Amino acid sequence: MENNTVIAIKNLVKQFPVGGGFFTALKGINLTLKKGEFTGLVGPSGSGKTTLLNIIGGLDSASKGQVNVLDHSLDNTTHNERARLRRKYMGFIFQSYNLLPVYTVFENVELPLILNKVNPNERAKKVNQAIEWVGLTNKRDSKPNMLSGGECQRTAIARAIVNQPALIMADEPTANLDAENSHNIMRILTKLNEELDTSFVFATHDEKIMGYLKRIISLEDGNIVKDEITETEQN
Amino acid sequence: MLFKIALKNLLGARLRTFLNVLVTSISFFLIIFITGLYDGMRQHAKQVTIDTEVAGGAYWHPKYDPMDPMLFEDAHSILPSEIDFLIKEKKAVAVLVSQAAIYPNGRIMPVVMKGIDPAQSIVNMPTGSLSQNKDINIPVLIGKGMANNAKLDIGDSFTIRWLDSDGTYDADEGTVVHIMDTENFKLDIGHIWIPINKAQEMLAMKNEVTYVAYKEGLAKVKAPGDWIHRDVEYLIQDIEAAIEADKPGNQIMFAILLALAAMGIFNAQVLSIFRRGKEIGTLMALGMTRSRVVGLFTLEGSINAILAAVLTVFPFGVILWWTAKYGVPMPIDYSEMGFMIAKRLIPVYSLGLIFTTTVLIFTIVLVVSYLPSKRISRMKPTEALRGKATV
Numbered sequence: 001m002e003n004n005t006v007i008a009i010k011n012l013v014k015q016f017p018v019g020g021g022f023f024t025a026l027k028g029i030n031l032t033l034k035k036g037e038f039t040g041l042v043g044p045s046g047s048g049k050t051t052l053l054n055i056i057g058g059l060d061s062a063s064k065g066q067v068n069v070l071d072h073s074l075d076n077t078t079h080n081e082r083a084r085l086r087r088k089y090m091g092f093i094f095q096s097y098n099l100l101p102v103y104t105v106f107e108n109v110e111l112p113l114i115l116n117k118v119n120p121n122e123r124a125k126k127v128n129q130a131i132e133w134v135g136l137t138n139k140r141d142s143k144p145n146m147l148s149g150g151e152c153q154r155t156a157i158a159r160a161i162v163n164q165p166a167l168i169m170a171d172e173p174t175a176n177l178d179a180e181n182s183h184n185i186m187r188i189l190t191k192l193n194e195e196l197d198t199s200f201v202f203a204t205h206d207e208k209i210m211g212y213l214k215r216i217i218s219l220e221d222g223n224i225v226k227d228e229i230t231e232t233e234q235n
Numbered sequence: 236m237l238f239k240i241a242l243k244n245l246l247g248a249r250l251r252t253f254l255n256v257l258v259t260s261i262s263f264f265l266i267i268f269i270t271g272l273y274d275g276m277r278q279h280a281k282q283v284t285i286d287t288e289v290a291g292g293a294y295w296h297p298k299y300d301p302m303d304p305m306l307f308e309d310a311h312s313i314l315p316s317e318i319d320f321l322i323k324e325k326k327a328v329a330v331l332v333s334q335a336a337i338y339p340n341g342r343i344m345p346v347v348m349k350g351i352d353p354a355q356s357i358v359n360m361p362t363g364s365l366s367q368n369k370d371i372n373i374p375v376l377i378g379k380g381m382a383n384n385a386k387l388d389i390g391d392s393f394t395i396r397w398l399d400s401d402g403t404y405d406a407d408e409g410t411v412v413h414i415m416d417t418e419n420f421k422l423d424i425g426h427i428w429i430p431i432n433k434a435q436e437m438l439a440m441k442n443e444v445t446y447v448a449y450k451e452g453l454a455k456v457k458a459p460g461d462w463i464h465r466d467v468e469y470l471i472q473d474i475e476a477a478i479e480a481d482k483p484g485n486q487i488m489f490a491i492l493l494a495l496a497a498m499g500i501f502n503a504q505v506l507s508i509f510r511r512g513k514e515i516g517t518l519m520a521l522g523m524t525r526s527r528v529v530g531l532f533t534l535e536g537s538i539n540a541i542l543a544a545v546l547t548v549f550p551f552g553v554i555l556w557w558t559a560k561y562g563v564p565m566p567i568d569y570s571e572m573g574f575m576i577a578k579r580l581i582p583v584y585s586l587g588l589i590f591t592t593t594v595l596i597f598t599i600v601l602v603v604s605y606l607p608s609k610r611i612s613r614m615k616p617t618e619a620l621r622g623k624a625t626v
Contacts (some may be wrong), residue, residue: 057520082524
């Protein structure tokens with residue numbers, strides 16, 4: 001694998017047991033993503049984009065094929081090894097934010113650092129920096145139920161970037177947001193991508209964000225039907 | 236790290252934590268209170284028997300058997316000098332026991348007639364009332380239960396018939412001088428108490444007695460003759476046997492209370508954990524391992540149990556202390572039903588009870604925190620993230 005390759009997937013097949021048989025969600029995916037890419041997995045519901053994202057993130061495992069993420073093979077790895085990989089090198093942004101309701105913005109963002117056993121002083125510094133990045137300094141002590149949808153997603157972004165991971169995966173990050181908030185979120189993510197050189201993989205079918213993506217991989221019925229570098233990237 | 240997160244989770248989820256802790260604490264309190272009440276009831280029965288009957292122990296006439304009234308007519312004699320000395324020293328009280336029949340309101344009732352020194356202070360009985368009116372031929376002290384059964388009141392007279400030592404039946408009129416309110420149903424029902432001098436005169440058994448109850452703390456006399464020494468253990472063996480026989484029932488009751496508590500705690504904990512399936516999925520996505528997820532929820536459960544123990548001490552502890560000091564008033568008088576239950580029951584909260592309950596509740600909380608979180612942690616993170624956890 002080349003040094004700047006973040007994700008390398010060969011002949012990936014994912015099957016789910018359904019009734020007495022299997023449903024094949026991914027049918028032999030081959031894919032390589034390089035460092036700093038801002039890539040979208042797009043396609044209609046059921047095309048396999050979230051499944052692919054989950055496998056890349058080590059949240060699910062492949063039925064067949066090879067998956068290499070950040071120089072770590074995910075084939076035959078234990079749950080703990082995949083958890084360690086996520087903890088150290090990955091960030092996640094979910095459609096429904098998945099913030100812990102009893103924590104404040106600060107505490108939600110702090111959580112990945114606690115899991116990584118970062119010392120309290122450094123933790124506070126990094127959390128404040130991440131919160132500032134997403135423009136939520138004045139909301140640091142608010143709990144999720146006091147935030148708007150856009151603010152919740154910005155908190156989730158701060159949580160994803162606080163550890164400065166090499167790879168961030170976002171599953172429909174703008175699906176629950178209005179147009180203005182969607183654009184704000186995408187502008188933040190684009191800025192992060194450019195300034196931190198973090199690789200992003202999105203699973204989305206939101207037309208509003210297509211313009212921000214530098215590479216679009218279209219999936220249909222578990223196959224990659226199109227893989228294109230966008231004008232954004234070419235410019 | 237886990238402790239910090241667990242504490243943050245518990246403090247953050249104020250209402251949920253409060254309800255979980257409250258349910259656990261109520262379980263703690265109820266088990267300790269009800270079992271303590273039950274223990275108190277048994278302790279009370281034993282104490283009442285000692286106070287009103289047994290005192291520090293007894294010397295029995297060799298033929299005396301309280302369970303066989305047919306032997307009463309032979310179970311009397313003059314006391315050996317050492318035992319008699321105890322009575323003269325006011326360290327013991329002599330009782331003369333015989334069978335008799337009374338005829339209150341035209342009915343016949345067999346009773347145990349006991350002669351006792353009215354001035355005694357060895358057993359807790361209001362015998363002083365027997366010497367208050369010198370004009371009464373045979374002053375009689377009876378229990379409240381006996382008074383109810385025979386429909387007798389203070390001042391009522393009735394015929395007493397007895398068999399004296401010569402084998403002659405005789406009869407005379409007795410008058411109720413006092414109705415004692417005792418919790419010892421054995422004294423309350425089927426007994427009449429008269430002054431011992433009068434009893435000895437009626438039965439033609441001058442200076443003879445059946446048994447002697449002595450003060451607590453006295454050593455056994457060296458020469459009791461053929462009289463048999465009975466210590467407290469022997470004299471309360473029927474109560475001890477009743478308590479022993481009652482143990483399985485007590486254990487079943489404890490188990491039922493514990494099971495009810497376990498169900499309450501299980502319900503609250505499982506509901507709480509399964510509602511947090513998405514949170515568990517998020518923690519896994521952020522890189523928390525399965526074992527740490529289980530550890531986190533188990534730790535939350537143990538902190539929950541510690542908080543419940545603190546809540547049980549305060550404010551429930553105040554209730555426990557108050558009931559242990561002032562007792563719990565009983566709604567009805569159970570002594571009439573043949574139960575030796577105080578009108579104000581003092582629960583006994585032994586260290587053993589508190590320790591056992593604490594250990595069991597902690598174990599239950601740990602198990603009901605560990606099992607569901609283990610089950611959820613075994614799910615795929617993707618399913619947990621969708622909140623698909625089910626019981």
